[in-house]
Amino acid sequence: MEFFIRHKAIVTLISSFIFCTVSLSVQSSTFTLSLEGLGSLFLMPFQKSYNFVQKGAQVMWAGFTELDDLREELNQAHVKLQEYEAATEDLTEIRKENERLRLLLGFNEKIVYKSIPAQIISKDPDNWFRTIVINKGSDDGIRPNMPVVAFTGEKKAVVGKIIEVRGSLSRVQPLISPTMKVGVRLQSSRYPGLMEGYSLNSGLCIVDYINKSAFLQKGDHVITSGQGGIFPPGLLVGTIEDSITMDSSAFKQALVRPLIDYNHVEEVFVILKIPDLDLIELIERH
Amino acid sequence: MNVSYIFTAIILIVSLIMQGHSSFDVLRIGGVKPDMTFIAIVYYSYSFGSFYGEATALFSGFFHDSMSNSPLGLLTLPKVIVAFAIGLFGRAVIKSNVLTIIPLVFGASVLKGVITLLLCMIFHEASVSDIAYIILPESFYNALLAIPLFLVFDKIYENELGREGSY
Numbered sequence: 001m002e003f004f005i006r007h008k009a010i011v012t013l014i015s016s017f018i019f020c021t022v023s024l025s026v027q028s029s030t031f032t033l034s035l036e037g038l039g040s041l042f043l044m045p046f047q048k049s050y051n052f053v054q055k056g057a058q059v060m061w062a063g064f065t066e067l068d069d070l071r072e073e074l075n076q077a078h079v080k081l082q083e084y085e086a087a088t089e090d091l092t093e094i095r096k097e098n099e100r101l102r103l104l105l106g107f108n109e110k111i112v113y114k115s116i117p118a119q120i121i122s123k124d125p126d127n128w129f130r131t132i133v134i135n136k137g138s139d140d141g142i143r144p145n146m147p148v149v150a151f152t153g154e155k156k157a158v159v160g161k162i163i164e165v166r167g168s169l170s171r172v173q174p175l176i177s178p179t180m181k182v183g184v185r186l187q188s189s190r191y192p193g194l195m196e197g198y199s200l201n202s203g204l205c206i207v208d209y210i211n212k213s214a215f216l217q218k219g220d221h222v223i224t225s226g227q228g229g230i231f232p233p234g235l236l237v238g239t240i241e242d243s244i245t246m247d248s249s250a251f252k253q254a255l256v257r258p259l260i261d262y263n264h265v266e267e268v269f270v271i272l273k274i275p276d277l278d279l280i281e282l283i284e285r286h
Numbered sequence: 287m288n289v290s291y292i293f294t295a296i297i298l299i300v301s302l303i304m305q306g307h308s309s310f311d312v313l314r315i316g317g318v319k320p321d322m323t324f325i326a327i328v329y330y331s332y333s334f335g336s337f338y339g340e341a342t343a344l345f346s347g348f349f350h351d352s353m354s355n356s357p358l359g360l361l362t363l364p365k366v367i368v369a370f371a372i373g374l375f376g377r378a379v380i381k382s383n384v385l386t387i388i389p390l391v392f393g394a395s396v397l398k399g400v401i402t403l404l405l406c407m408i409f410h411e412a413s414v415s416d417i418a419y420i421i422l423p424e425s426f427y428n429a430l431l432a433i434p435l436f437l438v439f440d441k442i443y444e445n446e447l448g449r450e451g452s453y
Contacts, residue, residue, distance in 0.1 A: 012366070023358045024409040125319075128420060163355070173355070263314055
């Protein structure tokens, strides 16, 4: 016993090494998962309380300082509302025409999904991982693999997908994560590809398996293809930054910058689309 | 010493919240946030020896792992190893001033980054480009932030340091 006390630093190092190595080797076991759950359980109340206090202070401060800005924004909102009201009539006509033509062509009816707003409580505290924690969870009907979107200006674009759900919290894996894979399509040329995170702090994604005959132009939009069982088709993802063509490869690659910046996103919407679990399992198995 | 344990717990919880909460995204430079928990660990190991640093690294590492999407142990082990290494020489060998704190924290951050990279390559996913994108920027950032933080910690632990004869 005296030996352990005298060499407690080395004993701690060796036991930590053994514990961490075993934990990393069996990382999917319920033992390590429940330990992680305990840790989250301890820290999340602090984070939630801080979030509550910070939001309250922000609202109070805004009451004093942002009245002029609010008045200006209200005027702008009135003008925009009038524009949208005028556009609604045109849109109704276009929607009806679209539905009639779809019916004539025998296309399936386009499914419209409900979505719920959520606020970001925290982001991954470490630079090696990129996840977002939001204040809505299984109590609000959120399930793993549901798509998450956000607005940038007037455009709605993909943020990522739900990977972990607890009672009133969920964890979102963003597009820039290297382990995230999304089936995408080039909006203008309609060529499909598979997108994944490039490198964590680059803020970029890479689209692989694009047909070599595809013409890639900087600024072209990339949208979801709807083929992975998670994201509905047609959601904006990002814009092309650069293209990579290698003689040794049968495909082209494109570097894509997501429209939603991970570092600045604050509010998101979870699309309540039930994921196609059979399809996801099939893709993950291969 | 009980007061210093409470201070340590408060410092670790505050730094973990600061690293995680989106309202502190202003701290990000080039997408990288400083690892304030790690700076605190380096300080404890440097000032109070390997064991104190390792114990702090172990607890904060587990919390870090549980808040992050990392597998349990991936962020803990590098911190424990670095805490042990720094505690071997500590304040008795390297005197506390700006010229020693910067290289000490920079070197410790690089070592932590390299160990994390190796662990990520074995157990998770990582690429060598992470040295340029994560390890080096984070190390520079940690080294710069360490100067004011070490001064603050010196003030907080003035009594303990005085008792150990290193202040």
